[in-house]
Amino acid sequence: MKLRVNGREVELKGVDPATPLLWVLRDHVGLTGPKFGCGMALCGACTVHLSGQAMRSCVLPVAAVGDQEVTTIEGLSAEGDHPCQRAWCEGNVAQCGYCQPGQIMSAAALLARTPQPSDAQIDAAMSGNLCRCGTYPRIRRAIHRAAELRQEEGR
Amino acid sequence: MSARMNVRRREFLGGLLGAGGLLLGARLVGPAVLLAKEGEDEGATFEPNLWVAIDTTGAVSIVAHRSEMGTGIRTALPMALADELGADWEQVTIVQADGDARYGSQNTDGSRSVRRFLPVVREAGAAARLMLIRAAAAEWGVAAEDCLARDHAVHHPATGRSLGFGALAAAAAKLPVPASDELELRPREEWRYIGRGVPLADQEAIVRGAATYGIDFRLPGMRHAVIARSPVLGGRPKEVDDAAAREVAGVLDVVTLEPFQAPHAFQALGGVAVIATSTWAALEGRRRLKIEWEPGPHGSYDTDAEREALTQAAQASGRVVRRRGEVDTALKTAHTHVSATYRTPLLAHASMEPPCAVAVVKDGTCEAWAPTQNPQAAQAQLAQDLGLDPTKVTVHVTLLGGGFGRKSKPDFVVEAAKLSQARGGEPVQVLWTREDDLRHDYYHAPAAVHLEGGLDAQGKPVAWLQRSAFPTIGSTFAAGAKAGNALELGLGFVDLPFAVPHLRAENGEAENHVRIGWLRSVCHIFHAFATSSFADELAHAAGRDPLEFLLELIGEPRHVDLAAEGVEGYPNHGEPLDRYPIDTGRLRRVTELAANKIGWGRELPKGRGLGIASHRSFLSYVATAVEVEVSKDGQLTIPTVHVVADCGLILHPDRVVAQFEGAAVFGASLARTGQITAKQGAVEQSNFHDYPVARMSDAPREIHVHLVENDAPPAGAGEPGVPPFAPALCNAIFAAAGKRIRDLPLAGQDLSWD
Numbered sequence: 001m002k003l004r005v006n007g008r009e010v011e012l013k014g015v016d017p018a019t020p021l022l023w024v025l026r027d028h029v030g031l032t033g034p035k036f037g038c039g040m041a042l043c044g045a046c047t048v049h050l051s052g053q054a055m056r057s058c059v060l061p062v063a064a065v066g067d068q069e070v071t072t073i074e075g076l077s078a079e080g081d082h083p084c085q086r087a088w089c090e091g092n093v094a095q096c097g098y099c100q101p102g103q104i105m106s107a108a109a110l111l112a113r114t115p116q117p118s119d120a121q122i123d124a125a126m127s128g129n130l131c132r133c134g135t136y137p138r139i140r141r142a143i144h145r146a147a148e149l150r151q152e153e154g155r
Numbered sequence: 156m157s158a159r160m161n162v163r164r165r166e167f168l169g170g171l172l173g174a175g176g177l178l179l180g181a182r183l184v185g186p187a188v189l190l191a192k193e194g195e196d197e198g199a200t201f202e203p204n205l206w207v208a209i210d211t212t213g214a215v216s217i218v219a220h221r222s223e224m225g226t227g228i229r230t231a232l233p234m235a236l237a238d239e240l241g242a243d244w245e246q247v248t249i250v251q252a253d254g255d256a257r258y259g260s261q262n263t264d265g266s267r268s269v270r271r272f273l274p275v276v277r278e279a280g281a282a283a284r285l286m287l288i289r290a291a292a293a294e295w296g297v298a299a300e301d302c303l304a305r306d307h308a309v310h311h312p313a314t315g316r317s318l319g320f321g322a323l324a325a326a327a328a329k330l331p332v333p334a335s336d337e338l339e340l341r342p343r344e345e346w347r348y349i350g351r352g353v354p355l356a357d358q359e360a361i362v363r364g365a366a367t368y369g370i371d372f373r374l375p376g377m378r379h380a381v382i383a384r385s386p387v388l389g390g391r392p393k394e395v396d397d398a399a400a401r402e403v404a405g406v407l408d409v410v411t412l413e414p415f416q417a418p419h420a421f422q423a424l425g426g427v428a429v430i431a432t433s434t435w436a437a438l439e440g441r442r443r444l445k446i447e448w449e450p451g452p453h454g455s456y457d458t459d460a461e462r463e464a465l466t467q468a469a470q471a472s473g474r475v476v477r478r479r480g481e482v483d484t485a486l487k488t489a490h491t492h493v494s495a496t497y498r499t500p501l502l503a504h505a506s507m508e509p510p511c512a513v514a515v516v517k518d519g520t521c522e523a524w525a526p527t528q529n530p531q532a533a534q535a536q537l538a539q540d541l542g543l544d545p546t547k548v549t550v551h552v553t554l555l556g557g558g559f560g561r562k563s564k565p566d567f568v569v570e571a572a573k574l575s576q577a578r579g580g581e582p583v584q585v586l587w588t589r590e591d592d593l594r595h596d597y598y599h600a601p602a603a604v605h606l607e608g609g610l611d612a613q614g615k616p617v618a619w620l621q622r623s624a625f626p627t628i629g630s631t632f633a634a635g636a637k638a639g640n641a642l643e644l645g646l647g648f649v650d651l652p653f654a655v656p657h658l659r660a661e662n663g664e665a666e667n668h669v670r671i672g673w674l675r676s677v678c679h680i681f682h683a684f685a686t687s688s689f690a691d692e693l694a695h696a697a698g699r700d701p702l703e704f705l706l707e708l709i710g711e712p713r714h715v716d717l718a719a720e721g722v723e724g725y726p727n728h729g730e731p732l733d734r735y736p737i738d739t740g741r742l743r744r745v746t747e748l749a750a751n752k753i754g755w756g757r758e759l760p761k762g763r764g765l766g767i768a769s770h771r772s773f774l775s776y777v778a779t780a781v782e783v784e785v786s787k788d789g790q791l792t793i794p795t796v797h798v799v800a801d802c803g804l805i806l807h808p809d810r811v812v813a814q815f816e817g818a819a820v821f822g823a824s825l826a827r828t829g830q831i832t833a834k835q836g837a838v839e840q841s842n843f844h845d846y847p848v849a850r851m852s853d854a855p856r857e858i859h860v861h862l863v864e865n866d867a868p869p870a871g872a873g874e875p876g877v878p879p880f881a882p883a884l885c886n887a888i889f890a891a892a893g894k895r896i897r898d899l900p901l902a903g904q905d906l907s908w909d
Contacts, residue, residue, distance in 0.1 A: 037507050096223075097358075097554070124852075135816070
């Protein structure tokens with residue numbers, strides 16, 4: 001089985017095709033950015049992009065990925081400087097930080113399709129991502145800031 | 156000199172391996188020793204100065220000895236040391252300590268990291284500073300008193316000379332470490348970082364997905380394990396059919412772990428483990444296990460029945476733990492008598508990263524890597540349960556994806572070690588799924604708190620009786636413990652700061668059938684919910700404004716004397732009362748400020764309302780004011796929250812603000828939907844669909860935190876924001892919709908109005 005992850009081709013040997021993409025990434029590809037939180041697509045910690053769409057990788061069998069491009073938090077930007085990542089750092093968003101890779105992937109996907117989201121659109125796009133530290137107000141502010149940065153830089 | 160080095164530390168602290176650097180403390184990070192240079196006299200250790208190393212390039216390494224679960228303590232205490240030292244934060248690297256008794260307690264709970272360790276880290280910084288200054292003074296032939304340390308260098312202003320810390324490190328390392336009484340701490344005017352903050356240590360790694368949590372830790376050849384545990388506490392597997400499990404590709408073995416010996420304390424629960432070459436294979440294997448469980452002594456545990464029993468215990472006479480005046484007479488003769496029983500359920504911690512750990516046990520040693528709040532407890536439990544010499548047990552602390560108190564219990568670390576042992580020393584990672592986490596937690600205790608209040612004809616409070624009943628955390632450590640202990644009753648119950656002429660507090664007994672543990676702010680949760688809601692009930696019964704009534708209850712600024720009222724052994728969060736008194740003036744102040752910030756007293760239409768609650772916990776004073784909107788059909792939204800927090804001296808204001816923001820969301824979760832139930836001994840919830848927590852769409856929208864600045868000794872920040880939230884929220888609901896909430900959670904209760 002071959003996968004395209006973060007712009008590279010990865011060869012998988014002896015992996016059960018029913019294995020959720022999350023566990024393939026974490027245990028076989030060596031990418032631990034996407035996190036495990038629930039295993040039932042209820043918490044969003046596992047969020048990755050599949051051909052640019054935000055997906056919960058914990059319920060996506062790797063066999064269903066095919067030749068689509070998988071992007072994890074590690075591949076969101078080469079230098080860790082995606083507008084969301086910069087806005088997150090500017091706003092000191094993270095507390096424990098465990099949910100934040102998933103939050104950022106959901107936010108990046110939102111901004112790619114809705115460059116200037118309203119609070120209601122942010123709620124709708126982000127309410128699948130849980131944060132037990134309670135950083136929601138800062139996430140919302142950071143998304144607005146990232147939207148600003150994207151506009152300034154034409155990203 | 157010995158130089159056993161942990162590979163990961165060498166990579167992390169590469170710059171430290173030059174000859175001639177200054178290392179304060181011969182062993183920087185416990186048994187995995189890193190010594191900076193050759194020829195160092197290992198006798199020159201300034202206990203407890205194990206905190207800072209400076210190499211000849213000027214790179215400074217500072218140890219963080221408390222666990223990082225989102226409070227920012229991994230940044231804040233090293234920051235304070237760097238400030239005292241005079242280091243430039245940009246040249247500081249943080250090193251996480253292993254479990255090591257020389258650091259003092261590493262049990263990161265109780266909101267006490269700063270108050271316990273600020274003096275220690277400042278001393279360490281001051282000692283290093285003095286050594287560098289003395290080295291420079293010797294070099295220049297000047298008096299040390301004429302030199303100062305600032306911006307990563309020592310300066311002699313009279314002659315304009317400077318030497319960087321790197322240039323001085325080798326010479327400073329040869330000097331004797333100063334004694335405590337030679338040290339001068341910097342005055343407040345010289346603080347560059349304390350009270351302001353610095354960029355957070357791990358923020359960049361987090362947003363790149365490069366931060367390593369317990370669940371991310373990997374070793375070559377590491378195996379993955381999940382464990383099937385008895386649905387009922389203390390049950391055991393009667394019959395195990397593992398044939399299908401063993402056939403799953405990647406499954407290496409199925410191992411039965413012995414159940415604990417009651418009382419459970421921090422022992423592993425026991426169960427049937429599936430060990431595999433990957434997480435998925437282990438999960439698939441466990442799914443195919445066929446196990447018949449013998450329930451054991453707690454097989455008839457039912458939380459509905461428990462709630463009834465707690466209610467009855469709270470409504471009957473109990474053990475008196477505080478007495479002022481004559482409550483019974485005062486209640487009988489009061490003009491108005493109000494009676495209410497408040498009830499709260501079991502809660503689960505549900506940190507985003509579930510419990511997990513990696514361990515290697517071989518050759519009479521154990522090495523573990525875990526997201527633990529208490530590496531020393533893990534060391535002790537591992538030594539005990541594996542029969543190892545404690546000096547042969549090393550526990551490394553990773554970042555924690557949340558803790559809230561769950562990860563201070565090392566049962567999950569022991570599981571990994573036992574399985575590594577079963578695998579002949581292979582590294583094994585044990586992972587708890589969300590189902591495991593919700594079904595086998597150390598839960599927050601359920602409670603019933605009964606209150607009776609008396610008002611005179613003018614609506615002044617004259618009598619206050621309170622009685623709380625909850626299964627005690629003592630049952631975790633001693634079978635059959637049924638009464639609340641002094642520690643638990645000291646969490647918001649016996650220390651009620653209200654000025655009512657007649658007052659009595661009692662505790663009722665309760666049995667326990669689950670593992671009870673500490674959950675962020677612990678008994679303060681139900682004590683504050685009950686007492687702050689009841690204050691509001693009394694206000695309304697008196698026909699008075701709840702803020703004005705609350706201020707009258709709090710009374711004049713004074714220090715409350717509990718001993719005079721028969722309170723024995725009040726723990727005061729482990730601090731002396733003369734340094735941290737119960738100061739009603741500070742409670743009044745945050746209450747007045749919070750009311751002011753939310754615009755208390757403004758006209759609001761029906762369906763909108765304000766509520767306020769104030770509470771002292773972990774030595775901090777917090778008032779929370781909440782504005783709610785309740786639609787006619789009972790939909791609740793929380794548009795605005797104002798929190799005023801007096802935590803004494805604050806190191807990193809942004810992190811403290813973040814803690815109070817997060818506590819409001821945490822409080823909203825527990826108030827709205829937090830509930831664990833059990834039937835026939837087994838917990839019924841399993842994941843976030845039946846144990847919902849706050850999401851962005853239903854969390855409080857605008858949370859404004861106002862920190863009171865003062866010079867009082869540092870007090871807690873991690874937990875104090877939680878207790879006042881639920882009562883403030885429910886008081887606001889009453890104001891908005893006329894519905895009095897006495898049971899949590901809100902879910903399932905009808906808030907509609909017309």
